[in-house]
Amino acid sequence: MRSQRKPELQAKGASPRAAAPNQRRRQSEILDAAAKVFAERGYYGASTQDIADVLGIRQASLYYYFSSKEIALELVCLKGVEGFFEAAADVAAKEISAAEKVHGLVEAHLAPLMDRADYVKTFLNERQYLPPASRKKVGKLSRAYEKVIEKVIAEGIASGELRKDIDPRLMTLALLGMCKSVSAWMGKGESYQVPVVAEQYARILLVGIGNPRH
């Protein structure tokens, strides 16, 4: 028992010695199941039993992988925000017009819905239920991401590329709101492809739906 290293998923640093590939794969399966159930039923609506059922194991066996349900939520949420900031920062750093940047930001926001939908949905909808410490951690990443968007818009206004009668913060909230709602209906009756939605949403944001030639 002295040197027994449990592979229990942790929020802090990685384990001192790298885990076997099989361990990491299984941990990832466990987290996938948690994300799926959290996304479907919400954090409080989902029981650890539900997660175990998806995996075909016993409820108590989950605790070999994480020490509490709250930690599981934190891990799912962190994987849900993961990459958003970087992807947005990459777009913002490009030498393209403000309009093209907005288009790129929308694309970058919607892209993860294709391969990490459950994680993203959980991050978007359940992060409010994180314990204070975790919420602060996730909120920090989230706010940094929002600031990138806001800056792109503010700079676009300053350069004259974007209208100056629109509040950058409200514009940011509008973009985020539109994109967030996509994760709610995507795959739930509506049958649009992500790239199509990104293209249309970017157009709505940039030129609106009004016909200028009317």
Add this chain to the structure above:
Amino acid sequence: MRSQRKPELQAKGASPRAAAPNQRRRQSEILDAAAKVFAERGYYGASTQDIADVLGIRQASLYYYFSSKEIALELVCLKGVEGFFEAAADVAAKEISAAEKVHGLVEAHLAPLMDRADYVKTFLNERQYLPPASRKKVGKLSRAYEKVIEKVIAEGIASGELRKDIDPRLMTLALLGMCKSVSAWMGKGESYQVPVVAEQYARILLVGIGNPRH
């Protein structure tokens, strides 16, 4: 005990004889408390004890007013959708331009956030947790509302007032998504007034943020 009529809140028809005004007032207070707690913590995150705490009464006393937590959610959600369809239909029936209609639809959607925020938030975020029968009832109202918006946009496109390169359904979802997110951040750090948001959001939807004179 024979003729004791409990004022228990019901989803179906109204009680055969009108209740005393005090009864109705108290029922409304109970529902306000439920809406507040559901909006704050979510349906499963909220306990009936939480609702009772807001009212300063015992948890079991709530069951004098509703027969189950699920029924309470249904009542809150119904009051949350209430009026949306009518308000939108009124806007759609007016003899104004499509652009003005879109503006009116945004205003009509955001207006209830001023005086019924908890009900609307609960409807928007918790309706998914309703039992099937209730969800069908609420979903019907909800879908009828969406159709009004969609029709306004489709007609605007047909008349040439709105761009024809935008999918009406996606446009509807964009409008709804933007407006839904408002209920999430309104009063939570952001300090915008509802009419200001409505004005800006309508502008974003209609003419976008791109500066046409650039």
Add this chain to the structure above:
DNA sequence: ACCGGATTCTATAGATCAATAGATAGATCG
């Protein structure tokens, strides 16, 4: 002041849930 209904209370049943403790089967490796 009393009656009866309206409202809230106490007490508790019954279910579910997160989490712990310890046992056990399977794999790996000397």
Add this chain to the structure above:
DNA sequence: CGATCTATCTATTGATCTATAGAATCCGGT
């Protein structure tokens, strides 16, 4: 083969939650 590690299991605890039953209190009308 035997020892150790890995992954899962059984069993259970204690907390919490919804809902019910029935007693107690309040209040308006007469």
